[in-house]
Amino acid sequence: MDTGFFVAWIEAAARAVAADRERLTELDAAIGDADHGINLDRGFTAAREALAADPPATPGRALTLTGTTLIRKVGGASGPLYGTVFRQMGTALGPAAAATPDALADAVAAAVAGVERLGGAREGDKTMVDALAPASRALSGAVRAGTAIEEALDAAVAAAEDGARAAIPLRARKGRASYLGDRGIGHEDPGAASSVLLLAALRQAARGGLRR
Amino acid sequence: MKKLINHPDDVVTEALAGMALAHPGLRVDVANRVVYRRAAPVRGKVGLVSGGGSGHEPLHGGFVGHGMLDAACPGEVFTSPVPDQVVEATKGVDGGAGVLHVVKNYTGDVLNFQMAAELCAEEGVEVASVLVDDDVAVTDSLHTAGRRGTGATVFAEKIAGALAEAGAPLAEVVKAGEEVVARSRSFGVALTPCTVPAAGRPTFALEPDEVELGIGIHGEPGRARAAAAPARELARVAMEAVHTDMPLSGDVLVMVNGMGGTPLAELYIVFAEVAAFLREKGAAPARSLVGNYVTSLDMQGFSVTVCRLTDELTALWDAPVDTPALRWGR
Numbered sequence: 001m002d003t004g005f006f007v008a009w010i011e012a013a014a015r016a017v018a019a020d021r022e023r024l025t026e027l028d029a030a031i032g033d034a035d036h037g038i039n040l041d042r043g044f045t046a047a048r049e050a051l052a053a054d055p056p057a058t059p060g061r062a063l064t065l066t067g068t069t070l071i072r073k074v075g076g077a078s079g080p081l082y083g084t085v086f087r088q089m090g091t092a093l094g095p096a097a098a099a100t101p102d103a104l105a106d107a108v109a110a111a112v113a114g115v116e117r118l119g120g121a122r123e124g125d126k127t128m129v130d131a132l133a134p135a136s137r138a139l140s141g142a143v144r145a146g147t148a149i150e151e152a153l154d155a156a157v158a159a160a161e162d163g164a165r166a167a168i169p170l171r172a173r174k175g176r177a178s179y180l181g182d183r184g185i186g187h188e189d190p191g192a193a194s195s196v197l198l199l200a201a202l203r204q205a206a207r208g209g210l211r212r
Numbered sequence: 213m214k215k216l217i218n219h220p221d222d223v224v225t226e227a228l229a230g231m232a233l234a235h236p237g238l239r240v241d242v243a244n245r246v247v248y249r250r251a252a253p254v255r256g257k258v259g260l261v262s263g264g265g266s267g268h269e270p271l272h273g274g275f276v277g278h279g280m281l282d283a284a285c286p287g288e289v290f291t292s293p294v295p296d297q298v299v300e301a302t303k304g305v306d307g308g309a310g311v312l313h314v315v316k317n318y319t320g321d322v323l324n325f326q327m328a329a330e331l332c333a334e335e336g337v338e339v340a341s342v343l344v345d346d347d348v349a350v351t352d353s354l355h356t357a358g359r360r361g362t363g364a365t366v367f368a369e370k371i372a373g374a375l376a377e378a379g380a381p382l383a384e385v386v387k388a389g390e391e392v393v394a395r396s397r398s399f400g401v402a403l404t405p406c407t408v409p410a411a412g413r414p415t416f417a418l419e420p421d422e423v424e425l426g427i428g429i430h431g432e433p434g435r436a437r438a439a440a441a442p443a444r445e446l447a448r449v450a451m452e453a454v455h456t457d458m459p460l461s462g463d464v465l466v467m468v469n470g471m472g473g474t475p476l477a478e479l480y481i482v483f484a485e486v487a488a489f490l491r492e493k494g495a496a497p498a499r500s501l502v503g504n505y506v507t508s509l510d511m512q513g514f515s516v517t518v519c520r521l522t523d524e525l526t527a528l529w530d531a532p533v534d535t536p537a538l539r540w541g542r
Contacts, residue, residue, distance in 0.1 A: 025411055033265075033290040033430035034408050034415045042288075071327070075291040076265075076320035080327055118323065175319050178357045179350050180433060 001149070002098045005205055006062040007051050012201035012208070014044035020197060027190040031177040036078060036190040043074035043082070059099050063107075064090030077175060078191065081115055081128065085198075088114035101149045105140040108156075112136045119174060123163075126172040126184070128191035135160035135199050153203040160199045164192035213412045215510075220409040224266045224288060228273070235536050237277055245286060245293070246301045247273040252282045258376040258385045259283070259305030262314040262369055263298060264321050265290040267408070267509045268429055271365060274537030280373035281314075281535070289408055289509070290430045292320035298328030302337055310338035310382035314369050314389065316361030317345035318430075340382055342389035344368055346398045346517065348457040349426025349435045360428045363467050363517030364396035366505050367529075370538065374531035388528065392519060397458045399450040400427040400515035402434065402471060406508045425449060427471075427515075429508050443478065447485035450516045455493060458520070463498035464490065465519040465529060472507035474514060479503065482514050499529055505537065 017024070017040045024037030047069040056062035067086030071079050092107035093099050099107070112132045121127040123134075138159035142152035168188050172178045177189065217223050225242055232240035239248040253259060262272045263285035272284035282305035287293040302311045311332070315325045322343070329339040344361030372389035380388075402424040405414040416433050418424060423446065426435035438449075454460070468483040470476070483502045490497055498521055506515065519525070532541035 029411065029415045031432070033432050034411045035289070035291050038410045039288065039291055072294050072296050075287045075294045075324060077292075077318075077323055079292075079294060079320070080323040119319070174357050176357075176428075176430070176432060179360055179428060179435075181350075181435060183433060183435070 001059065001104060001206075003056055003059050003062055006059040007056070008208060009202050009205040010044070010047055010051060010062065010066050012204045013198050014048045016197045016201045017041050017044045017194070024190050024194055027188055027193055030187045031172070031180055031184045032190070033176065035076065036194065039074045039076055039078055040082070040194055043070045043079065046073040058093070058095055058097055060090045060093040060095060062090070063087070063093065066090075077119070078194070081119055081191070084114045084118050085111040085132075101143045101152060104149070105136070105143040105152075108136045108139055121174040124170060125174045126167045126170045126177065126189050126192070127174050128189070128195040130167040130189065131160040131164040131192040131195035131199070134163040135195075150203070150206050153199070153206050157196070157199050157203050160196045164188065164196050167192055213407055213409075215407070215409055217409055220412070223409050224286060227266070227269075228286070231273055231536075237534065238273075238536070241300070244300045245297050246304060247276050247284045247286070248301075248304055249277050249282055252305045253307040254282070255307045256309055257307045257379065258309045258382050259302070259307055259311040260314065260369065260373050260376055260385075261285065261298065261301045261305060261311055262365070263287065263293045263301065263325075264316055264318070265292060265430065268506050270504070270537035271506045275366065275369050275535050277533070277535030278542065279377045279531055279533035279535075280369055280538065289410065292318065292324045295324050295328040295331060298325055299331050302328065302332045302339060303335070306337050310340065312372060312376070312382065312385050312389065313339060313341040314365060314372065315341050315343050316365055317343050317358050318360060319357055321361075338382065340386045342368055342372065342386055342393060344393050346393060346396045347428065348397045348399055348453050349428075362400065362429050363398040363469050363506050363515050364393055364519065366467065366501070367396055367465060367517065367519050368392045370533060371525055371528045373533070374528040377531065392525065395525070396517060396519040397454045398515055398517040399453040400429070400434070400471070400513065401425055401446050401450055402427045402511055402513035403440070404473065404512040406472065406511035408509065423513070426453070427508075427513065429506055443481045444485050447482045447516070448489060451486055451489040454516065454518050458518075460490060460493050460495040460518060460520065462495060463521045463526065464495050465499040465521050465525070466490070466497045467501040467505060467517040469501070469506050469515045469517065470504040471511040471513040471515065472504060473510045473512040476503060479514060482516070486516055498526065
């Protein structure tokens with residue numbers, strides 16, 4: 001997976017976030033302050049522009065630039081958290097000109113660890129970690145078993161969806177939704193929902209690569 | 213949605229541009245979204261920076277000026293500022309004695325200020341922070357991200373600001389801010405939801421005969437929904453929640469704060485009930501604020517914040533202040 005692949009991912013992510021902007025914002029309105037879709041849309045639009053203005057030479061650079069742009073543009077909790085996801089991935093991929101499936105899986109694992117560290121959240125706290133952590137495990141497992149990257153990403157997206165769904169009946173322990181206590185039970189976490197979107201965009205980039 | 217705006221994307225920058233024109237005592241950097249007091253940085257004085265989402269006006273830009281904040285960085289509506297803004301503000305007010313960040317306990321605010329503080333430290337600016345977490349509506353602090361920061365932000369900024377103005381070193385200013393937070397509690401009630409300009413419709417639905425108890429300052433739902441009731445009962449619910457958490461006695465500083473859409477007359481009615489409650493408990497509202505200080509856009513409702521005073525805190529509260537939203541003694 002070369003630099004073009006990762007740029008295609010960010011473009012797919014930007015399109016997905018823009019398309020689901022209202023849904024994410026509505027999920028947030030139920031438990032928070034109704035700005036998740038709006039903020040992410042602003043951030044990914046800026047990331048896309050940054051990648052076009054300063055074309056990255058490596059996958060690592062593409063992701064670090066994306067992360068930095070998200071931190072600079074999004075604000076709220078999603079800015080630092082998603083910024084960390086992409087920056088950690090970029091750092092993990094290093095200066096290589098292309099990423100192997102193993103390297104991608106390790107980069108996603110590094111991203112999850114970074115988010116857990118920054119937000120202090122664990123699985124079951126009803127945050128983006130509930131989608132990202134199982135996705136990372138599924139991806140690593142599949143890649144290590146020798147599964148093709150497209151199918152490995154299918155498994156990752158399915159695990160993220162399951163994780164986000166499993167968090168719906170939980171009580172949030174981190175983030176703004178935690179202030180609601182039991183009243184947030186039954187609502188889907190907007191961060192878990194947007195994490196599913198980003199992983200689906202990654203899969204889409206991989207599938208798009210196949211078609212090329 | 214009917215609002216006095218031009219475009220939802222331009223709300224923050226256009227509001228800042230207007231603020232700059234209206235208040236010559238301020239210097240507003242619209243591009244970087246920072247509101248400075250004109251004199252900043254003041255050599256040898258601890259700088260005070262606060263910030264958070266827009267939509268809470270006059271918080272925070274309205275509290276920039278002599279005796280209070282040196283700079284405020286407003287984020288998008290209900291979204292914390294980004295680290296770049298906080299770094300810009302911090303460096304812009306550093307007079308060599310260090311800078312205090314007053315941060316409300318919301319995950320986004322905490323993370324962005326923390327990132328900014330690390331960047332500033334790398335550049336050699338000494339930064340300390342006071343975390344405001346006064347909202348008693350959040351009861352289960354062991355299993356949440358902690359209590360929210362709401363009305364006590366105004367108290368912490370005023371009192372820490374007065375001490376900084378008097379030339380106190382950073383450690384003392386931090387200590388005073390922390391003391392204010394430790395002695396303050398808040399509770400909020402919404403009569404209507406608010407409408408975030410970019411979302412274009414109310415954040416939650418509230419029937420005409422319902423109120424939302426224990427709201428934060430972002431129009432997020434509170435801890436319970438209840439039937440609408442006379443001001444006396446709603447004021448009592450708020451004060452009982454405060455008093456249960458922090459028994460009230462002696463002289464207190466009280467703020468009855470409007471959420472943005474409530475007439476001042478109604479806030480005074482609430483204040484009278486709050487004062488009656490305090491008297492019953494043997495406490496006295498020695499100092500008070502009634503008005504819109506920490507709002508949630510166009511939400512109707514109120515919050516009440518109480519701080520148990522000491523002689524030192526009273527003196528610092530009484531010290532001169534000259535900002536767009538708070539001005540006395542000068």
